[in-house]
Amino acid sequence: MTTTESETTADRFGLTNAKRSLGLAGLARKTTPAAGTALTLDAVPSPDIAAKTASGSLDDDERRDWDLCQQAARIHHESFWLAGKALDAIAHRHLYRAEYDTFEAVLEDWDISLADSSRMRRGWRLAERLLKDVPKLSRSHVEALLPVVERYDVEAAVTLYGLLRESLPKVTARAITDIVRSLPGPDGASAPAAEIREQAELVLTQRDDDSGDTAKESAADVELRKAVDQRARQLANDLKRSRIPRRELTNTLAEAFADPDDPTVYKALVRWMKAHNR
Numbered sequence: 001m002t003t004t005e006s007e008t009t010a011d012r013f014g015l016t017n018a019k020r021s022l023g024l025a026g027l028a029r030k031t032t033p034a035a036g037t038a039l040t041l042d043a044v045p046s047p048d049i050a051a052k053t054a055s056g057s058l059d060d061d062e063r064r065d066w067d068l069c070q071q072a073a074r075i076h077h078e079s080f081w082l083a084g085k086a087l088d089a090i091a092h093r094h095l096y097r098a099e100y101d102t103f104e105a106v107l108e109d110w111d112i113s114l115a116d117s118s119r120m121r122r123g124w125r126l127a128e129r130l131l132k133d134v135p136k137l138s139r140s141h142v143e144a145l146l147p148v149v150e151r152y153d154v155e156a157a158v159t160l161y162g163l164l165r166e167s168l169p170k171v172t173a174r175a176i177t178d179i180v181r182s183l184p185g186p187d188g189a190s191a192p193a194a195e196i197r198e199q200a201e202l203v204l205t206q207r208d209d210d211s212g213d214t215a216k217e218s219a220a221d222v223e224l225r226k227a228v229d230q231r232a233r234q235l236a237n238d239l240k241r242s243r244i245p246r247r248e249l250t251n252t253l254a255e256a257f258a259d260p261d262d263p264t265v266y267k268a269l270v271r272w273m274k275a276h277n278r
Contacts, residue, residue, distance in 0.1 A: 044072045077137050081127035084120025129158050140173035147180050156192035163200055205246055
């Protein structure tokens with residue numbers, strides 16, 4: 001797409017008809033939905049139109065308005081990061097240079113704080129990856145995962161988020177932050193995504209362990225716990241599951257041991273105890 005000399009940066013971003021742009025709100029209002037149709041405030045149906053009825057099916061006009069309203073409401077999950085990608089392009093490529101001396105001058109003119117700009121620019125790459133699978137992606141979730149991007153990489157953060165969505169009853173920014181703080185950090189032994197999966201599974205398994213104060217564990221107890229965690233990860237892989245919490249493993253072993261119809265585990269334990277003089 002070519003641009004004319006008279007076309008300004010504000011024109012290209014849809015921020016026209018004002019001496020001073022509408023800032024972050026203006027950028028958000030000018031986002032483009034997946035369908036490819038420009039969606040602006042003027043295009044969104046008015047709430048002042050009287051409702052035809054409180055129940056029953058929608059007519060053609062109402063169906064169109066319902067679709068547009070859904071489209072507009074869903075855009076807010078993406079618009080913050082869309083603006084971040086745009087600002088990143090402007091800053092890195094100096095696209096402002098024909099009209100502004102500095103990028104900071106752009107932010108001042110568009111009424112966007114440096115802090116907001118930094119948050120949007122730091123998070124858009126991760127949000128772009130996550131939004132493909134999580135259309136209602138929370139901004140706070142992206143920001144809680146940013147330390148993973150900085151320490152590992154984007155793919156590792158995507159892997160961790162997927163694991164947490166599989167493993168936790170409800171993913172919250174606080175839960176993400178707690179897990180991220182518990183990660184030991186990359187050691188370069190394997191690919192970051194594989195490495196963070198292994199680390200996070202271990203953290204999640206330990207969090208599920210309600211056995212009490214581990215500070216009183218002997219060295220043998222610590223080694224046994226590590227061996228159990230390793231075997232539990234192996235079992236999860238064999239069963240094609242993300243992980244098996246230690247509590248579930250303990251309950252399953254107890255059920256198998258006590259199964260009156262299948263003494264396999266009971267007999268195996270008897271053989272093992274005799275062989276090890278237990």
